[in-house]
Amino acid sequence: MVSYLIRRLIQSFFVLILVTILVFAAMRILPGDPIRMLLTQNQEAEITQEQINFMRHQYGLDKPLYVQYFIWLDGVFKGDLGRSILNHVPVANEILRRVPITLNLGIPAFLLGIILGIPAGIICAVRRGKFIDTLVTTLANIGITVPVFWLGFLLVYIFGIHLRVLPVQGYTSPTDNLLLNIKQTVLPIICLALFPIASTSRQTRSSMLDVMKQDYIRTAWSKGLQERWVVVKHALKNSLIPVVTLSGMGLSMIMGGAVIVETVFNVPGIGRLAVQSVFSKDYPYVQGVVLFIAIVVIVANFLTDIAYGYFDPRIRYN
Amino acid sequence: MKKGLLSLIVLLSVTLFLIGCGTSATTPATSSSPAMSTTVKTTAATSTAPTTTAAKTTTTTPAAGPKYGGTLTVIYDSSPAGSVGYPPELTSDATTAPQLVIEPLLKENNKGEFTPWLAESYKLADDRMSITFTLRKGIQFHDGSNFDATVAKWNMDNQIAAKKTSTWASVDLIDQYTVRVNFTKWQNTNLSGFSGATSWMISKAAFDKNGLDWVRQNPIGTGPFKFVSFLKDTSFKTTRNTNYWRKDAQGNQLPYLNAVTFLFITDPVTQESAMKAGEADMLTVKHGSKVASDLAAVGFTVKSAAIDTSVLFGDTINADSPWSNLKVRQAAECAIDRDAIAKMGYGFWKPAYQIPGSADVPYDPNFSLYRKYDVAAAKQLLTDAGYPSGFTTSLIACPFNLNQDVVVAIQGYLAKVGIKADIQYPDAGKFTSDITLGKWKNGLVYEPIAGFPNYMTIFSALFNPVTNFHPSWLRTPEWLAAYSAAMAAPAPDAKLMRAFTDLMVKDDSMIPVNEGGRGWAYMSYVKDIGVLETQLPPYLNFENGWLDK
Numbered sequence: 001m002v003s004y005l006i007r008r009l010i011q012s013f014f015v016l017i018l019v020t021i022l023v024f025a026a027m028r029i030l031p032g033d034p035i036r037m038l039l040t041q042n043q044e045a046e047i048t049q050e051q052i053n054f055m056r057h058q059y060g061l062d063k064p065l066y067v068q069y070f071i072w073l074d075g076v077f078k079g080d081l082g083r084s085i086l087n088h089v090p091v092a093n094e095i096l097r098r099v100p101i102t103l104n105l106g107i108p109a110f111l112l113g114i115i116l117g118i119p120a121g122i123i124c125a126v127r128r129g130k131f132i133d134t135l136v137t138t139l140a141n142i143g144i145t146v147p148v149f150w151l152g153f154l155l156v157y158i159f160g161i162h163l164r165v166l167p168v169q170g171y172t173s174p175t176d177n178l179l180l181n182i183k184q185t186v187l188p189i190i191c192l193a194l195f196p197i198a199s200t201s202r203q204t205r206s207s208m209l210d211v212m213k214q215d216y217i218r219t220a221w222s223k224g225l226q227e228r229w230v231v232v233k234h235a236l237k238n239s240l241i242p243v244v245t246l247s248g249m250g251l252s253m254i255m256g257g258a259v260i261v262e263t264v265f266n267v268p269g270i271g272r273l274a275v276q277s278v279f280s281k282d283y284p285y286v287q288g289v290v291l292f293i294a295i296v297v298i299v300a301n302f303l304t305d306i307a308y309g310y311f312d313p314r315i316r317y318n
Numbered sequence: 319m320k321k322g323l324l325s326l327i328v329l330l331s332v333t334l335f336l337i338g339c340g341t342s343a344t345t346p347a348t349s350s351s352p353a354m355s356t357t358v359k360t361t362a363a364t365s366t367a368p369t370t371t372a373a374k375t376t377t378t379t380p381a382a383g384p385k386y387g388g389t390l391t392v393i394y395d396s397s398p399a400g401s402v403g404y405p406p407e408l409t410s411d412a413t414t415a416p417q418l419v420i421e422p423l424l425k426e427n428n429k430g431e432f433t434p435w436l437a438e439s440y441k442l443a444d445d446r447m448s449i450t451f452t453l454r455k456g457i458q459f460h461d462g463s464n465f466d467a468t469v470a471k472w473n474m475d476n477q478i479a480a481k482k483t484s485t486w487a488s489v490d491l492i493d494q495y496t497v498r499v500n501f502t503k504w505q506n507t508n509l510s511g512f513s514g515a516t517s518w519m520i521s522k523a524a525f526d527k528n529g530l531d532w533v534r535q536n537p538i539g540t541g542p543f544k545f546v547s548f549l550k551d552t553s554f555k556t557t558r559n560t561n562y563w564r565k566d567a568q569g570n571q572l573p574y575l576n577a578v579t580f581l582f583i584t585d586p587v588t589q590e591s592a593m594k595a596g597e598a599d600m601l602t603v604k605h606g607s608k609v610a611s612d613l614a615a616v617g618f619t620v621k622s623a624a625i626d627t628s629v630l631f632g633d634t635i636n637a638d639s640p641w642s643n644l645k646v647r648q649a650a651e652c653a654i655d656r657d658a659i660a661k662m663g664y665g666f667w668k669p670a671y672q673i674p675g676s677a678d679v680p681y682d683p684n685f686s687l688y689r690k691y692d693v694a695a696a697k698q699l700l701t702d703a704g705y706p707s708g709f710t711t712s713l714i715a716c717p718f719n720l721n722q723d724v725v726v727a728i729q730g731y732l733a734k735v736g737i738k739a740d741i742q743y744p745d746a747g748k749f750t751s752d753i754t755l756g757k758w759k760n761g762l763v764y765e766p767i768a769g770f771p772n773y774m775t776i777f778s779a780l781f782n783p784v785t786n787f788h789p790s791w792l793r794t795p796e797w798l799a800a801y802s803a804a805m806a807a808p809a810p811d812a813k814l815m816r817a818f819t820d821l822m823v824k825d826d827s828m829i830p831v832n833e834g835g836r837g838w839a840y841m842s843y844v845k846d847i848g849v850l851e852t853q854l855p856p857y858l859n860f861e862n863g864w865l866d867k
Contacts, residue, residue: 032747036755038400038409048784051481052755086399087550088407088534094550153587160595168591169583171552266583266592268551276551280399281747 008305012298016291020076023290024069027283034085034281035061059085072287081291082284091288095270099292101171102269104181105261106254108189113196113250118243120197121204125212126231136201143198148191148257152264155187169266188265192257196250203246207239214238240311248304252297384566384846388865389577391598393589394856397551397582403537404530405473405518406480413515414602414856415554415580419460420520420539423451423470426513426853428623430679430771430810436465436519436540440512446504446808449512453495457563460544463523467497472522474499483516484784505805507778510770513853542573542861554580564861574864593618599844599865602856604719605835606663613839621849622837623677625769626719627670630728630829632711632762634792639760640711642792645703647826650762651689652696653735654728659832662723670830673819677835678769680815687823688830696735708736714753716765717746724832725764754780757790766834771853772810777801777818797821843867 035055056062060071075082081091120140124133160168167184174181211217212235220230259271270289277285398412405420423437434440437451457465474489474497485508490498501508511517524538537545540563543556557577564572581598583589586609593601593613603610605622614620630650632641640646660669671688674681689695700708713732715725722743729739739762744752753763768776780787783798793801800818807814822828836855840847843866848859 030747031752032745033751033755034747037747037750048481048484054481086409087401088531089550153591156588156591161591164595168595168597169588170581170597263585264588266581266585266588268549272551276397276399279745279747282399 005302005306008302012302015298016294019294020073020287020291021069023287024072024283027281027286028065030281032281034283035059037281038086072284076291081288084285085282086280091284094273094285095288095292098268098270098273100173101267102255102258102262102271104171104174105185105188105192105267105269106251106258108185109192109196109254109257110247110251112189112193113200114247116193117197117200118204118240120201121206121243122208122231122236124201124205125208126227128209133205137205140198140201143194144202146194148195148260149264151194152187152191152261155190156264159187171265171267171269184265184267188261188267191261191264192254195257196247196254199246199250200243203243204239207242208235211235211239237311241308244304244307244311248300248307251300252293255293255296384570384574384862384864385866386574386864387576388867389579390575390600390844390847390860390863390865391579391581393581393583393592393598393601395582395584395586395589395602397584398548398554399550401534402548402554403520403545404476404534405515405520406476406482407534408515408518410515413518415548416518416537416539416545417541417857418543418554418556418578418860419537419541419545420515420518421541422513422515422517422519423453424509424513424517426510426771428677428771428851428853430510432509432513435513436470437512442509446501446508448498448500449508450492450496450498451512453497454563455495457540458561459521459524459538459540460559461521461524461538463521465519465540466494467491468494469522470497470519473519474517477516483511485511505774505778506807506810507772507774507805510772510775510853543575543578546577551582553582562861566862573861575860578860593839600838600840600847603837603839605837606666606721606833608664610666610837610839611664617842618839619842619844620837620839622666622835623850623855624666624668624675624833624835625677625855626766626834626836627673627675627769627830628719628721628724628764628766628832628834629673630762630764630831631788631791631827633758633760633790634827635757635790636759640703640705640709641760641762643703644825645699646705647829648689649696649699649703649735650732650737651826651829652692652699653737654731654829654831655691656831657691659724659727662721662727663833667833670832671823673767673822673828673830674773674815675769675833675835678773679771679810680773680812680819682816687820689826693734700735700737705736708738710738710740712742712758712761713739714742714744714749714758714761714763716753716763717744717749719766719834721832721834728764728831754787755789759790761790763788764831767828769835773815774805774810778805792827794821794825794827797827 035052039051039055053062060068063071072082079092081095083090084094120136124136127133156168159166166186167180170184172180172184217230217235220234255271258269259275261267262269262271263275270292273285274289277289394414396411398409398415400409400412401407402412402416408416421436423435424432424440425435426432436454436457438454439452441450443449451470453465453467453470459465468491471489471491474486477483478486478488485501485503485505487500487502490500492498519540520533521538524536525533528536535548542559542562542564544559546555546557548554555577556579558573558575560571562572566572581592583592586607589601590609590612592598594616601609601613603613603620603622605624605626610620610622632647633639634642636642656669656671660667668676672682672685700706713725713729715722725741729741732739752758767780770776781791781793781801783793797818800814800821804811804814804818823830838849838855840849845864845866846859847863852858
């Protein structure tokens with residue numbers, strides 16, 4: 001197991017290097033020049049080629065591309081992701097400021113996906129074809145298909161404007177005002193959690209139904225075990241491997257979903273930073289955010305692999 | 319049972335869908351269309367009290383006078399992308415919130431008139447190659463340091479060093495409260511430079527003590543409000559400066575408000591929701607936008623000005639471009655129904671037949687040089703130009719203040735006469751790099767021409783022959799002469815400005831399409847904040863503002 005993990009770590013390192021090259025190259029290939037963009041934002045001033053050259057030199061963007069890349073990579077190894085071209089703030093600081101905000105939405109949404117999705121799937125599988133199965137399956141299908149932005153605006157309208165029980169936008173740190181934080185994050189978390197809850201319940205149901213047909217489950221029934229023991233002790237653990245895979249992917253999908261939810265609810269998380277940096281061609285931010293998301297995905301995959309071994313002892317990593 | 323349950327679920331879902339998509343339940347019975355009260359400069363919704371909550375009720379009890387206290391919450395549609403505290407690095411959008419904290423030497427109103435601000439007076443040299451400012455005495459920055467000529471010179475030297483102005487050559491220190499700025503050339507936009515962020519004064523002592531990185535994120539000015547915090551994409555918070563140097567006409571200390579907070583919300587639906595939910599008092603709106611119309615309909619005061627005109631201009635520099643042919647350009651003008659397009663502005667827009675907007679100084683109410691909508695004439699002009707079957711071109715939409723519906727409408731109108739336009743929506747980076755500063759071939763650009771109190775400002779920025787902007791747009795000798803004459807005039811001259819903008823319409827090198835501009839939607843209890851009275855709509859007179867609630 002240890003040697004497997006070391007091997008995976010080495011592989012992950014090369015994946016990260018590849019990601020840095022791809023994102024660095026992609027940002028340069030995409031049309032648009034951050035310096036020209038920065039200068040042309042001020043419509044009151046005349047812009048000359050001399051100014052453009054001066055600024056480009058100031059930001060080191062007049063150096064050959066490979067030199068710029070290695071300068072940035074050298075910084076990454078030292079924990080310095082560079083500085084924003086637009087606001088000069090160290091990128092690492094800005095990412096560190098925003099990560100807790102995104103996690104404040106993402107972790108509860110992820111946990112809700114597991115806490116509500118798995119029991120819902122189990123109930124559906126055990127009561128297959130009954131009223132509760134139909135109800136949960138219908139709701140899960142709605143949850144999978146409903147667009148997050150639409151749901152967001154619907155919730156804002158109902159709870160923010162019509163009932164006035166929850167704020168429609170904004171974010172306050174739980175350390176500043178816990179109650180306001182809870183109020184502000186309820187709706188974004190519901191939006192983010194809906195898809196994980198729905199997809200986890202569907203996957204759990206399908207997986208449980210497969211397991212429930214197995215011989216050892218029939219044996220358990222024939223031994224006269226109570227239903228909850230058959231379900232929880234014999235069926236559930238074996239049906240969770242596909243669910244674990246889905247949850248691992250769900251963690252990275254929550255990062256993606258955050259882009260939309262953070263925009264709708266005006267939450268200054270990592271998703272909004274990514275979108276705005278891409279539009280403003282703020283290379284250091286984009287590179288930093290993509291690197292961070294790549295690390296999250298790699299860590300999620302890692303945890304998924306480790307979880308496989310727990311749920312199915314037959315899986316050994318050689 | 320199962321069928322019944324499914325029917326119930328479907329019914330519930332449809333109900334929820336209808337609730338989400340339906341019109342607001344807050345529409346008052348007596349709201350009037352914005353078009354009913356359109357004026358040249360202001361389109362104010364005069365609707366009566368909304369039915370949402372008491373907080374939004376537009377009771378019109380006359381106020382006894384300004385009251386102290388309260389926090390004004392303002393929603394702005396973009397967060398400062400760059401620095402908020404170091405003027406040489408401020409971009410246009412980044413100045414809206416820091417205007418609370420940092421002040422300029424002069425203030426300019428919406429008519430282009432100047433009021434000495436941190437400067438007590440100013441004198442332009444007879445040859446107009448320098449300007450001398452006498453500064454106010456006794457003004458302190460928020461960190462307690464003094465504002466004087468040394469600090470003013472340091473601030474302006476920073477702008478010159480950062481190459482943020484091409485018209486300032488040097489700054490001379492005359493005495494403790496007098497500075498002279500020497501120009502590299504005279505153009506009548508020079509004075510506007512002293513009312514904008516180029517002449518914003520920050521504390522040199524704070525810079526020397528804390529360094530550039532700190533100052534970038536911590537504005538220390540002389541303004542009516544002191545900086546508290548700035549979080550990108552979130553908020554900019556300020557609190558009352560109790561030592562502000564200005565008093566009102568009765569001698570009362572300004573400002574009246576305890577605090578002003580800017581919230582940065584980019585999504586228009588979220589902006590509108592936040593206003594309707596009572597989470598903010600003011601919201602910046604685009605002139606003729608749906609948000610402005612919606613908020614006017616539920617009783618918010620909406621004031622916006624048609625200071626922009628979105629225009630079409632083609633690749634006229636390449637001889638083989640269809641757009642270099644006058645008859646093609648005339649055909650395009652005849653092909654577009656601008657009266658119909660004006661109806662897309664929710665009652666706020668007038669048809670745009672000239673380049674200045676109806677709220678701009680050079681606007682001519684009797685303008686008659688345009689060609690009317692005439693599809694047959696457009697087809698004939700195209701045939702005369704050698705394109706009887708039309709041609710294919712690109713319609714490149716500028717992403718700033720973009721109204722995509724108008725772009726699609728233009729595409730439709732051009733198609734009717736045989737011009738097949740492939741729409742391109744470049745993002746801001748691509749547009750500025752490839753279109754504003756680069757060359758495009760055979761394309762047609764759709765871009766707003768933003769109006770400033772001195773209408774020359776935008777032309778100085780976008781079409782000045784010195785800059786590289788829009789190199790694919792031909793500057794004819796006739797146009798250059800008219801432009802230079804308007805720019806060199808001792809003061810902005812409406813007649814001269816009309817002369818060169820008229821030329822652009824006459825030869826269809828620019829085809830006005832629709833109005834644009836900005837303004838504010840706000841609660842009726844927000845008083846004396848100076849909506850549309852200042853240099854540009856995003857600027858307000860926060861020091862005079864107060865809340866009547």
